[in-house]
Amino acid sequence: MRFLxxxxxxxxxxGAGDSVRLRFHDSEQDWREANAREVAQLxxxxxxYLKCAWFNTGDEDVRYLRIFALDPGSDGTPESVRLHFHExxxxxxxxxxxxxxxxxxxxxxxxxxxxxxxxxxRTDCNRVTALVKQFIRLGWF
Numbered sequence: 001m002r003f004l005x006x007x008x009x010x011x012x013x014x015g016a017g018d019s020v021r022l023r024f025h026d027s028e029q030d031w032r033e034a035n036a037r038e039v040a041q042l043x044x045x046x047x048x049y050l051k052c053a054w055f056n057t058g059d060e061d062v063r064y065l066r067i068f069a070l071d072p073g074s075d076g077t078p079e080s081v082r083l084h085f086h087e088x089x090x091x092x093x094x095x096x097x098x099x100x101x102x103x104x105x106x107x108x109x110x111x112x113x114x115x116x117x118x119x120x121x122r123t124d125c126n127r128v129t130a131l132v133k134q135f136i137r138l139g140w141f
Contacts, residue, residue, distance in 0.1 A: 003068035008055035017055030020046035045134040069141030
């Protein structure tokens with residue numbers, strides 16, 4: 001299964017993520033890394049991800065996002081995109097979007113407090129939707 005692993009870090013010690021690493025996985029063992037500053041599309045995705053406030057201090061990589069799409073119809077348009085926010089090997093929380101009628105729009109957005117502000121609200125759904133749209137544009141599914 002293909003997935004994108006996103007690792008944000010606070011290298012400056014400012015209390016906010018300032019660095020993002022993206023690992024494009026073809027499997028658990030086979031991956032390539034991209035620097036988020038290389039391409040405008042990756043920069044936009046990284047900027048949106050940093051708003052989720054799911055980052056590590058210094059050079060740690062314990063916290064990360066694993067995002068992947070499910071395309072059971074094999075038509076090149078995902079019916080579901082899942083976001084797993086990890087703390088080590090454990091999933092701390094999840095989010096997902098579903099395109100129920102396979103028209104490219106998301107009829108269902110499921111999320112919790114993905115920006116870690118203490119409230120699960122419309123802002124969280126908007127962040128998840130934005131991340132998913134940018135992920136789909138990358139074509140990594």
